[in-house]
Amino acid sequence: MTEPLKVVFMGTPDFAVPTLLALAQDPRFAVTLVVSQPDKPKGRGRKMAPTPVKAAAMEHEIPVIQPGKARAPEPVERIASENPDYIVVVAYGQILPLSILQIPVLIPVNLHASLLPRWRGAAPIHRALLAGDQVTGVCSMLMEEGLDTGDTLLCQQTEIADADTTGALHDRLAQLGAALMTRTLTEYAEGKITPQKQDSTLATYAPKLTKDEFVIDWATSAEEVSRKIRGLAPFPGAVTFHRGRSIKPLFCHLSSSAPGGRPGEILGVSGEGITVACGAGAVVITHLKPEGKGAMAAHAYTLGHGIKAGEVLGK
Numbered sequence: 001m002t003e004p005l006k007v008v009f010m011g012t013p014d015f016a017v018p019t020l021l022a023l024a025q026d027p028r029f030a031v032t033l034v035v036s037q038p039d040k041p042k043g044r045g046r047k048m049a050p051t052p053v054k055a056a057a058m059e060h061e062i063p064v065i066q067p068g069k070a071r072a073p074e075p076v077e078r079i080a081s082e083n084p085d086y087i088v089v090v091a092y093g094q095i096l097p098l099s100i101l102q103i104p105v106l107i108p109v110n111l112h113a114s115l116l117p118r119w120r121g122a123a124p125i126h127r128a129l130l131a132g133d134q135v136t137g138v139c140s141m142l143m144e145e146g147l148d149t150g151d152t153l154l155c156q157q158t159e160i161a162d163a164d165t166t167g168a169l170h171d172r173l174a175q176l177g178a179a180l181m182t183r184t185l186t187e188y189a190e191g192k193i194t195p196q197k198q199d200s201t202l203a204t205y206a207p208k209l210t211k212d213e214f215v216i217d218w219a220t221s222a223e224e225v226s227r228k229i230r231g232l233a234p235f236p237g238a239v240t241f242h243r244g245r246s247i248k249p250l251f252c253h254l255s256s257s258a259p260g261g262r263p264g265e266i267l268g269v270s271g272e273g274i275t276v277a278c279g280a281g282a283v284v285i286t287h288l289k290p291e292g293k294g295a296m297a298a299h300a301y302t303l304g305h306g307i308k309a310g311e312v313l314g315k
Contacts (some may be wrong), residue, residue, distance in 0.1 A: 004030040005189060006259055008084040009062075011053040012037040015170060016090035018178035019111060020053055023256040024060045026182055028069075031057075032082050033208055034064045035075065037093050041272045054283070057156035071097040079103055090177070091144060101143050108143040111177045111183060113170075114206070115139060116153055116199040120148035121206035125166050128206075129231035132223070135159050136169070140184040142195055151195035152224075153188060156180045165233040165251065189260065201311065211237065216240045222281030224256050229283070237289065242305070247313075248289040249298075255282035264314040269307055273298035276313055 003197075007029050009020050016216075023029045034057040042049035050058070057064045067075035076099050079087070087100065087108040101108045114124035115137045121127075128136040137157040142150040156176045160169065187193050216228055216238050229249045230239040237248035253274075261267050261277035268275045273286040289295045301307070 004028055004107075005085040005185060006082065007185070008033045008035065008079050008082050008087045009053075009057075009090075010035040010087060010092040010096075011090040012051045013091050014052045014094045015113070015174045015177075016053050016092075016111075017056045018057050018174045019088070019090045019181045021060075022178040022182050023058075023185075024062065027036045028186060029182070031060075031062050032084065033079065034062050034066060035070065035079065035092070035296065036066050038066045038068055070094050070100060076100055076103075085189070088144075088181060088185070090181075095147075096143065101145070106189060108148070109153065109181070109188075110141050110143045110148075111181055112139050112141060112148055113173045113177065114159060116141060116148060116152050117200060117203040119204055119206040120235060122208045125169050125205040126206070126209060126231050127162065127165055127204075128160065129169065130227055131162055132227055135175070138173050140180055149198060149200070151197055153193050153195055154180055154184050161248075163230075165230045167234045179189045214239045216249070216314075218276065219279040222259075222278040222283050225276075225278050225283050226252055226254055229285075234295075241315050242307075242311070242313055245259055246291045247301075250287040250289055250295055252283040252285045255284050258284070259265075262312070264312045266307060266309055266311045266313065268309050269299070270304040271299050274302060 007023055009031050013030045024031050036051045036053045039048045039050050054064050065075060065078055079100060080103050085105045087104045090111045103198060116139045119127050135157055137155055140153040140156040158172060214236060216225055229238045230250045233250045239246050239248055255275050259267060259277040259282035263277060263279050265277045266274055267277055273284045275282055275284050285298045288298050288301055
């Protein structure tokens with residue numbers, strides 16, 4: 001029987017969990033160590049909570065280390081002591097030095113949530129939706145010191161549906177990525193994958209979102225407003241204002257009726273939601289999160305606040 005391939009897994013958020021579980025549950029691999037970011041306080045009580053990857057590793061009794069800086073001598077030595085065939089990195093959250101990238105017997109492999117070289121960087125899922133891309137996907141890639149510049153190994157494409165939010169796309173790509181990674185590690189070890197250079201002239205970048213990007217500009221087109229709402233839902237959430245208080249629309253669709261109102265004007269309320277005029281066209285907000293409250297149907301919000309046509313959303 002062939003010995004399983006030894007893997008050191010480095011990851012932190014929910015997006016990385018399906019890949020860790022796929023590797024941990026596959027007899028072709030032996031995940032001998034998990035490296036995750038330090039725990040952080042969470043919730044109203046601000047109690048320390050394990051990262052999603054740490055929690056999954058503990059359930060499978062995999063040793064976990066959480067260095068503040070992965071490049072420090074102690075974690076580098078700990079990772080090297082595993083003598084892994086692969087280091088697999090999925091949304092770990094730190095740039096890795098050569099001292100780590102040179103450790104594996106085979107290669108260090110990263111899973112990235114875009115079709116490289118499009119959307120290199122920190123927020124590829126959000127940026128794909130905000131830009132109105134029709135397709136996206138996941139790629140496995142060789143790791144190097146540059147920002148998502150390594151040779152690609154395998155990629156898997158998926159169409160972006162009109163109803164997709166960042167949350168829905170995040171979950172779908174996480175599952176696609178898990179399957180892609182197990183295939184990548186197996187086929188690379190068998191010599192079936194030839195790394196492909198990225199065409200840097202086609203590269204686009206996906207920087208972290210900034211707070212000024214969260215606020216909805218109702219003077220833009222309905223298509224742009226819809227992309228912003230879906231592209232920021234459920235996290236961090238697009239923001240607008242009603243009677244001086246913030247609300248976060250969580251889902252919307254384009255209105256089929258002719259608007260005729262000024263940008264941000266509420267054109268009507270119904271059981272379906274709140275119809276709001278944009279610079280061109282209108283959207284129907286179906287779900288939202290009021291300031292200080294949980295998510296709810298937009299219709300429930302209108303009933304509780306006596307919203308009427310003619311009011312204007314925005315500052």
